Amino acid sequence: MGDRKLAELILGLETSCDETSASVIADGRKILSNVISSQVQMHQMYGGVVPELASRQHLENVVPVIDEALKQAGAKFADLTAVGVTYGPGLVGALLVGVAAAKALAYAIRRPLIGVHHVEAHVFANFLAHSELEPPFIALVASGGHTSLLHIRNYDDFTLVGQTRDDAAGEAFDKVARLLGLPYPGGPHVELLARSGSPDAIAFPRAFSKGAGYEFSFSGLKSAVINYIHTAEQRRETVNKADVAASFQLAVVDVLVEKTCNAAMEMGVHQVVLAGGVAANSFLSHAMEVRCAQLGLSLFFPPPVLCTDNAAMVGCRAYYKHRAGEYSGLALNAIPYLVPGR
Numbered sequence: 001m002g003d004r005k006l007a008e009l010i011l012g013l014e015t016s017c018d019e020t021s022a023s024v025i026a027d028g029r030k031i032l033s034n035v036i037s038s039q040v041q042m043h044q045m046y047g048g049v050v051p052e053l054a055s056r057q058h059l060e061n062v063v064p065v066i067d068e069a070l071k072q073a074g075a076k077f078a079d080l081t082a083v084g085v086t087y088g089p090g091l092v093g094a095l096l097v098g099v100a101a102a103k104a105l106a107y108a109i110r111r112p113l114i115g116v117h118h119v120e121a122h123v124f125a126n127f128l129a130h131s132e133l134e135p136p137f138i139a140l141v142a143s144g145g146h147t148s149l150l151h152i153r154n155y156d157d158f159t160l161v162g163q164t165r166d167d168a169a170g171e172a173f174d175k176v177a178r179l180l181g182l183p184y185p186g187g188p189h190v191e192l193l194a195r196s197g198s199p200d201a202i203a204f205p206r207a208f209s210k211g212a213g214y215e216f217s218f219s220g221l222k223s224a225v226i227n228y229i230h231t232a233e234q235r236r237e238t239v240n241k242a243d244v245a246a247s248f249q250l251a252v253v254d255v256l257v258e259k260t261c262n263a264a265m266e267m268g269v270h271q272v273v274l275a276g277g278v279a280a281n282s283f284l285s286h287a288m289e290v291r292c293a294q295l296g297l298s299l300f301f302p303p304p305v306l307c308t309d310n311a312a313m314v315g316c317r318a319y320y321k322h323r324a325g326e327y328s329g330l331a332l333n334a335i336p337y338l339v340p341g342r
Contacts, residue, residue: 008081010322011069011105012315013062015098016090016118017145018049019308020061024073024080025315028323029127032073034305034312037061040185047184048174055093062101069311077109084318087115087328088338089145095334103330114318115328117338118309119146120158122275124320125313129302136271137300138264142256142284143276144170144185147216149263152273155320160339161263162214169252170278172218176225176248180241190245191281197242199250202228206255214259221251253284257291264297274301277308 007026014021018039024032039057043049070076085102088095099115106113123139138161139150147164167175170187177186182193204224207217225248232239256278264272272292278284279301292299306313321327 008319008322009073009075009079010114010315010319011066011080011083012116012311012313012318013066013083013085013098013102014118014121014309014311014314015058015062015094016086016088017094017309018043018054018057019310020058020065021309021311021314022062022066022069023311023315024069024075025128025312025319028316028319029131031128031312032075033069033071034310035065035069035072036305036310037065044184047178049091051091051093054091055097058094058097062097066101066105077105080109080111082106082112082114082318082322082327083109084114084116084314084321085332086118086121086314087332088335089118090334090336092334092336095336099332099334103332107330112322112327113330113332114321114326115332116314116317116321119148119150121313121317122146123150123152123273124317125275125302125306125310126273126300128312128316129306130300133271133273133300136269137273138260138267138269138271139273139275140256140260140279141276142169142274142278144168144174144187146170146276147218147256149214149260151263151267151269156324156326162216162259164216164218166217166219167222169216169218169256170276172222172252173278175222176245179225179229180245185277187278187281190249191283193242194246194249194283197240197244197246199246201240201243202247204228204247204251206251214263216255216259218252221248249281249283253281253287256284257287260288261291261295261297265295270296271298271300274299275307280304280307
């Protein structure tokens, strides 16, 4: 391994939903490998992730993915400093596969085991993409399962500022995509369709845009889209799907941008970070960029491959927990409902 012998290598594992991923991270911020085996095609026919099928696929994929991650990194088990794994939140069966594999591996090679919170890992993807980024900052994590605002004071001090009360932003995208007859996963297809529509065509509601602190809600917006489409159908009016997609997307983005930037200004933080699958939405990143520039805030977000679920972000988070001496015992278990922040 040459000069890499002095590096601390973390093997990260991610199996919280429908991606089986393993990664080797050097000294917290350098990606030596990031292998992702996606199940999207298998779940497309069902219009969403089927938990039992996801778990079975993880069982088949986890060992080959780990082997490939080590091979691409040019590393051996003996070179590893620790093993990090997502233990929640997520689908319990899927999580259990990764946790069991990580526990067995850590025990076999006599290395520390580090349980990683999935939402925290998404935030840490930004450290892999931006070497200059340091806390403190406000982080918006928006994905299919999560919409959370976090105040990151340092690498091991987080506060949950607000989160969704019902549907996550990405979940709302997927449900609206289904209404519009678009394939799963819906987010990228809604964004693509919205490019040919008018975001001002339909006045969809902005839930909690003027109150409720930093909590989010997208269930009412989803219902408004359903009612709009059903009303048009009953009147035998033609629905302009592109206008629906663009207006819906703007309603989501308006709330995400407003809440995030307001939190940064109120807390005196000058950096904003985007993370999670919805962070790959170019309309969101552009709108956030414009608003941050107006307020004098710096904005960071990772490339698309680090926005969706991946093990590199898990390895990065695990490294900083290792540096702080935060280890998990072999009694570590999957926790499907796990709240970020401490």
